[in-house]
Amino acid sequence: MQPTIKAVMVQGTTSDAGKSVLAAGLCRVLARKGINVAPFKSQNMALNSAVTKDGGEIGRAQAVQAQACRIEPTVHMNPVLLKPNTDIGAQIIVQGKAITDMDAVSYHGYKKVVMSSVMESFAILQHEHDTVVIEGAGSPAEINLRENDIANMGFAEEADIPVIIIADIDRGGVFAHLYGTLALLSESEQARVKGFVINRFRGDVKLLESGLDWLEEKTGKPVLGVLPYLHGLMLEAEDAINSQQVEAADQQLNVVVPVLTRVSNHTDFDPLRMHPQVNLQFVGKGQPFPAADLIIIPGTKSVRSDLAFLREQGWDKNIERHLRLGGKVMGICGGYQMLGEQIADPEGIEGPAGESAGLGYLATQTVLAKNKQLKQTTGTLAMPEQATVPVRGYEIHAGVTTGIAVDAPVQLADGPDGQFGVDNQVFGTYLHGIFEQQEACDAILSWAGLEATQTPDFDAMREQGIDRVADTLEQYMDLGKLWPEWADKFDATLSQNY
Structure with a gap:
């Protein structure tokens, strides 16, 4: 029997590549299969925050992911939250509580100190759940931020967990993003990358197949899925303002x-x-x-x-x-x-x-x-x-x-x-x-x-958004490669749609 994969980390080639949405969707897929799953993001920088029942503060993305897991959010799901208050400084929130303000240079050194809180929170989640879906921050290929990293590969190496990398094809240059990101990682970091996900694809996937074959040949890593562009998706943004609106009624x-x-x-x-x-x-x-x-x-x-x-x-x-x-x-x-x-x-x-x-x-x-x-x-x-x-x-x-x-x-x-x-x-x-x-x-x-x-039911809309992402992942991703011990829970015929 395959050993249990206690965690999977989603990293992205850029900000807004789809990490938060993919993590939320994976959480809901597992929860629907009866698997006790929790979300985690070691370090989040966002002014959109949520309050836990015990009066702690975490990023809203992790609160949405907790909802996807059908569990209550806790401070351990986002042990470090940075809330920018100037162009070079932020309030530092550790395990739900604001501790101080720091400029970027001071915080860069402080990351060595706060890593202990990050690992403590992660250990708590691993003890309480069958698996943990982890979201990275920004890109692991940001060379200037690699030292003392607690948000991407620095955490993955310390926690010894597998990683998948997602890229947004709607931005253009998706193969360069994926190939270049992998190339900028160390050998040990490259080894823990289990595959790629291409996000927000529009059109006929047959036109993409030669590129997928090239990427897999050049990197030795599988493409785990090509996810379609989900028009009108209702899922809370991590930080960027979402101005997309539904179709208007006559009276406004x-x-x-x-x-x-x-x-x-x-x-x-x-x-x-x-x-x-x-x-x-x-x-x-x-x-x-x-x-x-x-x-x-x-x-x-x-x-x-x-x-x-x-x-x-x-x-x-x-x-x-x-x-x-x-x-x-x-x-x-x-x-x-x-x-x-x-x-x-x-x-x-x-x-x-x-x-x-x-x-x-x-x-x-x-x-x-x-x-x-x-x-x-x-x-x-x-x-x-x-x-x-x-x-x-x-x-x-x-x-x-x-x-x-x-x-x-x-x-x-x-x-x-x-x-x-x-x-x-x-x-x-x-x-x-x-x-x-x-x-x-x-x-x-x-x-x-x-x-x-005629106000719609927003709670129902949010649930539908999470389920829509989960349905898409079940249809377009080879989830059995991520969790081989639960492969029988996923429909293998659907994973070939990419």
Whole structure:
């Protein structure tokens, strides 16, 4: 009998090659086969994060992968999370807790120290599960980052695990990406590569066959699968903003989200971009600000500097004019703080110590503090002139906000949250994920002016997205080569479709 493969690592030739999606799909395939599987990513750099039940913070991609495994996420699934707060620095989160801020040079040396936490978390997952699906970060061929590496081959060598490498053919140059990546690895690293996956293929695979044969001959590594381009796939992005939208209905609400320099948890807006009645538009630096029914100021890792950025772009004037014309404005987390009267950072938590005047639309004041609020929570939401509806979500913020009334619009298990202002035209809340429940989303969109709301079931859409990826992997990948001890669980006839 074949020995159990206790882990498989997915590495990519580039960022956004499809590592997160492939890992999530593999997790769901195994979970559907009754195999106890968990996800893992030793080091993640992202401003999209999730909160575990015990109040830890991890990358959202690992929370989605945990969902694919049908288990609760834990801090051990992403023991190191880097949240950039400047172009050269980031907050360092280890096993769910923020420990310090570091610049890139300091962190490069610190990786030798944090590797012990990485291996501890990995050992815990290996002990508790039949196998672990691991996601790498960026590319293993980034020569300048090879020393002290904990994210790709450095971890794979330390943990002694097999690796598969995925490349995005839609970018072009896929054979150069795969051949070149392998060539830049050491002999021992090359030996642990078990095969390649080509992602996002469009067209007739027969036109690709000569290239596949060449790649296998030159490298001695099999192509484990050629995955088709999945149009309209609903799966949360790890970090890059996804602006893809579903086909629009006749009646639409125009929603505009200004993209801040350190925008965080923009996955809050996935339910809106997948809503057929919502025209969601992200507006970046220097872009014209379109007409809107609702403007939503998102969360940010650097609230005071992004408030200054918002003003530099003239977006504060756009918001002011929008309100004069009767439009609605919403702020989530950092955006909520900006809508208040003042934001103070006396200890320099997110940058230079000091105070900033807020936009002044809510009667709140915020002071940034070292201890983050990290929690999953449930409660109720009461929008103006509407029935109270249930709500759930999570909080990730360093700010302590005062001025919140006892009868605030959001009533959570541990107290009131949020506020209305400007004759109920402005609404702010700390609650991430607030659009993910149909009733809460309906209530907010109705307040913003959408009639006869038809909000889809976002939880079901996310599950369908995960299952769609898993179905694709079962059809187009030779999974028996990855887990030979479970080869009888996979349909060998389907693996020949590439």
